[in-house]
Amino acid sequence: MAQSIFCATFLVFFTLTTLSFTLAFTQQNYTDAFAKSILFFEGQRSGKLPANQRVTWRSDSGLQDGSSANVDLVGGYYDAGDNVKFGLPMAFTTTMLAWSLIEFGTTMKSELWNAQAALRWSTDYLLKAATTTPGILYVQVGEPNSDHRCWERPEDMDTPRMVYTVSPQNPGSDVAAETAAALAAAAIAFRNFDNPYSQKLLQTAIYLHYLLLN
Ligand SMILES: *[C@@H]1O[C@H](CO)[C@@H](O)[C@H](O)[C@H]1NC(C)=O
Numbered sequence: 001m002a003q004s005i006f007c008a009t010f011l012v013f014f015t016l017t018t019l020s021f022t023l024a025f026t027q028q029n030y031t032d033a034f035a036k037s038i039l040f041f042e043g044q045r046s047g048k049l050p051a052n053q054r055v056t057w058r059s060d061s062g063l064q065d066g067s068s069a070n071v072d073l074v075g076g077y078y079d080a081g082d083n084v085k086f087g088l089p090m091a092f093t094t095t096m097l098a099w100s101l102i103e104f105g106t107t108m109k110s111e112l113w114n115a116q117a118a119l120r121w122s123t124d125y126l127l128k129a130a131t132t133t134p135g136i137l138y139v140q141v142g143e144p145n146s147d148h149r150c151w152e153r154p155e156d157m158d159t160p161r162m163v164y165t166v167s168p169q170n171p172g173s174d175v176a177a178e179t180a181a182a183l184a185a186a187a188i189a190f191r192n193f194d195n196p197y198s199q200k201l202l203q204t205a206i207y208l209h210y211l212l213l214n
């Protein structure tokens with residue numbers, strides 16, 4: 001008994017030691033890992049997919065998003081494995097992606113355009129969410145409880161696409177502030193590439209900022 005426990009312990013120790021040596025001395029291909037991490041965003045796309053979509057097992061979905069509130073909220077990203085479009089994690093992700101482009105865009109080489117497309121897919125949606133109805137920020141599409149019980153892919157989903165909003169009367173400063181931060185960061189990321197778009201992002205960030213304060 002004691003001997004087998006010793007053997008098992010030794011085996012675990014030996015395996016972990018070997019594994020850590022292997023990991024430490026194996027060349028990792030970060031170019032490949034980076035390209036795949038940007039490609040991942042295309043698998044999460046909601047809305048009408050463009051002709052240059054590289055993740056081709058995905059197709060158009062969520063084309064009626066917003067219709068329950070008589071507005072157009074098509075586009076943006078699905079959250080994790082869900083079909084819900086959650087405003088807060090989407091805005092946070094967008095902020096991080098924008099900061100990555102600001103800090104490291106010049107070293108991204110051929111991935112720069114893909115990373116910018118990933119950022120723009122989100123900011124196009126956040127602009128819609130912030131400017132469709134004055135005084136209202138749309139912060140979510142999809143009903144989480146029914147969605148989390150549903151295994152359908154977005155292309156086939158038939159769960160309720162409820163629309164959630166925040167406003168000065170029904171505040172949600174965390175999501176509103178994060179959305180303003182995402183738009184402001186993206187304005188910097190696009191400044192030297194598409195100045196009119198950058199200006200629009202900045203103006204909308206400022207507008208959201210005032211919406212929060214008033
Ligand atoms: C790393 O991955 C990229 C992209 O897949 C590839 O073009 C490149 O040859 C790889 N580099 C090495 C050293 O394997």
